[in-house]
Amino acid sequence: MNNKRLLVNIIWHMHQPFYWNEDRGHFVFPWVRTHLVKDYLFMPRLLSKFPGVKVTFNFSPVLLEQIGMYAEGKKDQVLELMEFEAQRLDESVKEAILKTFFLVASERVAQDLPRFVELRNKAKEGIDFSEQDFLDLQVLYQLLWFDPFIRKEYPQLSILYEKGRNYTEEDKRVILRVTEEYARKFALPYFELLDRNQIEVSVSPFYHPILPLLYNSNLALETTPQIGLPAVSFAYPEDAFAQVQMAVNFCRLFWQREPSGMWPSEGAVSEKIIPIFSQNGIRWVATGEEVLFFSLNEECRRDEAGVPITPEKLYTPYLVGEKGQEVAIFFRDRLLSDLIGFEYHKMPYQQAVEDLISRLLRIKDALPGDREYVVSIILDGENAWEFYEQNGLPFLSLLYERLSSEEGLATVTPREYLSCQTSLPRLKKLVAGSWIYGKLTTWIGHPEKNRAWEELAEVRSLFASKKACARDKEKALRFIYRAEGSDWFWWLGEDNPSPQKADFLNQFHYLLNKAKELL
Secondary structure: OOOOOEEEEEEEEEOOOOOEEOOOOEEOOOHHHHHHHHHHOHHHHHHOOOOOOOEEEEEOHHHHHHHHHHHOOOOEHHHHHHHOOHHHOOHHHHHHHHHHOOOOOOHHHHOOOHHHHHHHHHHHOOOOOOHHHHHHHHHHHHHOOOOHHHHHHOHHHHHHHHHOOOOOHHHHHHHHHHHHHHHHOOOHHHHHHHHOOOEEEEEOOOOOEOHHHHHOHHHHHHOOOOOOOOOOOOOOHHHHHHHHHHHHHHHHHHHOOOOOEEOOHHHOEOHHHHHHHHHOOOOEEEEEHHHHHHHOOOOOOEOOOOOEOOHHHHOOOEEEOOOOOOEEEEEEOHHHHHHHHHHHHHOOHHHHHHHHHHHHHHHHHHOOOOOOOEEEEEEEOOOHHHHOHHHHHHHHHHHHHHHHHOOOEEEOOHHHHHHOOOOOOEOOOOOOEOOOOOOOOOOOOOHHHHHHHHHHHHHHHHHHHOOOOHHHHHHHHHHHHHHOEOHHHHOOOOOOOOOOHHHHHHHHHHHHHHHHHHO
């Protein structure tokens, strides 16, 4: 039995792609705002109630950039549709509201708002909406996103929840005021946690690209030799470098601290990009467990209880890279991370927490007692909670409480862990892969995804060949960087279906077209 503690490295990743459309003067999707009022303040404020728990928050700079735009008064299409007076809605606006205002990932988010469910059923049955129906829907679709803390913090907001229906135009203005205020004070709870060393803040490449595919799209062949690649290769190592460099510079200014770590977009890594990390001062990165076992040319096998057969391999960070350019790499426990992300919301929260704690203790007992090992649990800090009761409040509260009190477990940040290590084993080879099955096929290989890469390569090549004025070329390159984001490729193909797939593709093409116009 291992009498040493098992260290738990929790990384909550926060990310949204670039939704701003300057031609329209608004964000084409509302998801930065909805997660702002639902998750981005909720997560640090909840953690502050458990000072014995340490976690890492990882942000993509493109998300922070957009939150700042909301703080300046910028709006998204949904907010603009809400602002239309219900008595003056024309047919096109009514159609847009009915198309957009019922988009929710989970039934949980609407369970406390029966009027919203009533209106959704009415829309499904094709029954005409009255003026009051539209007004109620305009308000309710915003209310269902607010986290449990906001509801208590703002009495005017609590009144709107209790009211439930028969809203007025003035009620909309309450929502706008609270949203802008939340955007302005977004960073404050993070700074408080940083000042007491309870959290580490890490960063992703600026516009969340898949770095190995920017470096050379042929790197996808390393784990999927049979993959069909685009007709034109994309190979711009300088873009991969720029996305990392811009992110580090932004993080340094925003958080007033030097970032030491990076969750590469979707955990996508390769040997080729390790020097890019080290040259930009990044000391650690993280990726999926499958990347480790592909690199070791081994299979990750687990026993009946879900514990890896060779736990000491998975729960050890490694050094990767040439001497003088080494970077430490942590490997995500897929089972534990995915249980939180996709499964535990289906269980009573007490049962879910006890299951996770018992799994961690079984891992601890299976490890050698020679040193302290670290389990890395890494997942989105935003998307899972809309499937949980009260936005995950009961589950996360009990989880943090148990992690605080369990003697055999201790939470740690990667920076803290590495500061106590005198040596780490070296990984001889690192294959190109991500947290999704250890491969890159989520973003390349399907005809639709490949076509998008070909379009991106065409514009990137145009940039290299054109002689435009320096200011226009700089702006064009920024649009290209935005189009390199992973999300535009994620939704293409058949693996991640979405009713908004065409809208995401339109935003991708908008970014490319803006670059071409400038050139």
